[in-house]
Amino acid sequence: MNNSLNLIKTIRDIPGDKYNQLAPGHRLCAGCGVPAMVRIALKAIPDPKVVINATGCLEVATTIYPYSSWKIPWVHNAFENAAATGSGIEAAFKALHKKFGKEMPHVIVFGGDGGTFDIGLQSLSGALERGHDFVYICYDNEAYMNTGIQRSGATPRGAATTTSPAGKIIPGKLERKKSLIEIAVAHGIEYAATASLAYPVDLFNKIRKADAVRGPAVIHFLAVCPTGWRSDPALTVEIARLAVLTRMWPLYEVEKGKYKINIFVKTPRPIEDYLKLQGRFKHLLRPENKWLLEKLKQDVERFWNYLVEKSKE
């Protein structure tokens, strides 16, 4: 570990409430995994900083005019263009620094899975390829939660959403979840990692590493969504942990092309332990849908094995 990055060792090393730059009183749901992550991210990245936010839950719930939860400069442009907007802000500060000696801020972009995996993928790809110096954080709640739980490219196989309902013939989403990190890594960026609220030290340190990289870095955060996942808001952290311990959500990072599994789960918990806490997966546990559950299990196993192989390289 690189000590010059000021990586932390325990949760007590994360600065306390008085350093919060996302004020309380926002309208995100009880048990939402996003605001806690945002606060950690803003504590991990030093001032001055500017946030760019794609349209989505985080944007609408924190900026209902004339109120705002943001204590730092914050920009919302549209849904699919957060990475392009961030590109412009980064490029402009670079120009103003060069020409007028203006201070260069840290640039942080937040987008949901819809704004990242689907409608915003082109804009993100362009920005990664051009090499803008920013940290892109995807808060992935695995569906379009802001519009009422519609399936996205990030929805896992088998999950029920309002556009992939658990029907009699088609029991939920039939397709696999795409891998955002693999897409990001294919651009040759220096740092990409997954993160979870159940591992806040890992989350904090990954954001710090992402910020230290010159050029773009991508953090893929699994955002437990009690409303969309139909889970108990009190169990958010528990569900986030189970995602890791069942290997549904491997915690790994890719630093200059080098893969590393951060939490190596030797003996995984049964996937059912994770699924049964969420209404969106309830139907998968019924005998007639076993075939789909098996497919999901295969996805998980295959990807884990892939990561194990990659991390040996």
Place this chain on the structure above:
Amino acid sequence: MVKRIGLNGDEAVALAVKQVNVDVIAAYPITPQTIIVERLSEYVNNGELNAEFVPVESEHSALSTVVGAALTGARVFTATASQGLALMYEILWIASSLRLPIVMAIANRAFSAPINIHCSHDDAMAARDTGWIELFSENVQEAYDLTLQAFMMTENDNVMLPAIVNLDGFILSHSLADLYVFDDHEVAKLVRDERPIYKMPIDFKSPVTYGPLGLYDYYMEIKKQQAVAMRESYTYIKNVFEKYTELSNRKYSPVKTYGIEDAEIVVMALGSMAGNLRSIAKSLRKKGKKVGVVSLTLYRPFPQDIIIDVLKNVNVVVVMDRFPNFGSPGGPLFKDVAASLYHLKNRPLLLNIIYGLGGRETSPKEIKNIFERALEISKKGVVEEKEIWVGVRE
């Protein structure tokens, strides 16, 4: 010192953008705009312009990038045409509502389908209600002059609106012409030297939430403010025209007129057609025909007061739209003119001409026929066919 040089329209725009010392350019190649961004990349890569050139992956990202860049207080520019404008359409509204000083050139080109690279005013007209100032160039000189003036307009703290400079695709964008240009240091005097350009830029000491959610309790007031800003920008836009006229010795105003002192009929158009109209009108006037020409340099905000004033005593007004009318009461310019004249007690008769779509040539003979038809309507006092497509095979 003023120099006389040869450039095409795209190069003239690029030169003006370089001379105002822009900070960020984001653009995507699209014919017939491409030369603008090619020249700008050359300026940047050769060290003639100290700016960040962001070679984005789409026009949607081009405008999104300059929106972000403008918020920092940087001077920004983008350019597009046709499908590119259509792709960035959503962001046009956001740019104007955030009241950002963005200048964009459009080398006007027809919308698909069928795909076509030549001139229609489809893109300019698609943008007409999005809250941007819109200027139309008649020739290469104007493309240069209006680009400089667009920066002067958007950077006025009383205006705070983005601006579009239209130049007809190929007819102006790719035509070599001689023009007068300022020295760089003279242009520097026209625009703001210091930054920020935007009145309320990103500030770490006093952070602002840009682009929040605004629902029914505030949205309408925000839109009203924009409407008022657009209306009030008119005065400042006219000031810029006056100031620039003084400095350049080239006359700029929202509306250009020819022969209207005694005109019985007037033909109106936007962009490069205006020159052709004047040339035909001139020959007709020599034969004693009382014809006039009115063209608009400023299309948004619409110079309604001047239009009423110059057309109020005319018998017939022919409005030429380079835009197809699909089932509406007329082409866009026609409707603007008709609505402006409606409140007059004695209204001129109106005829709408649709012409030049997708680069279709409008010949001098066809233009002459338009004038003659107008004179005939004036004589008869009745418009039989209200919309005529010129130069089309039926």
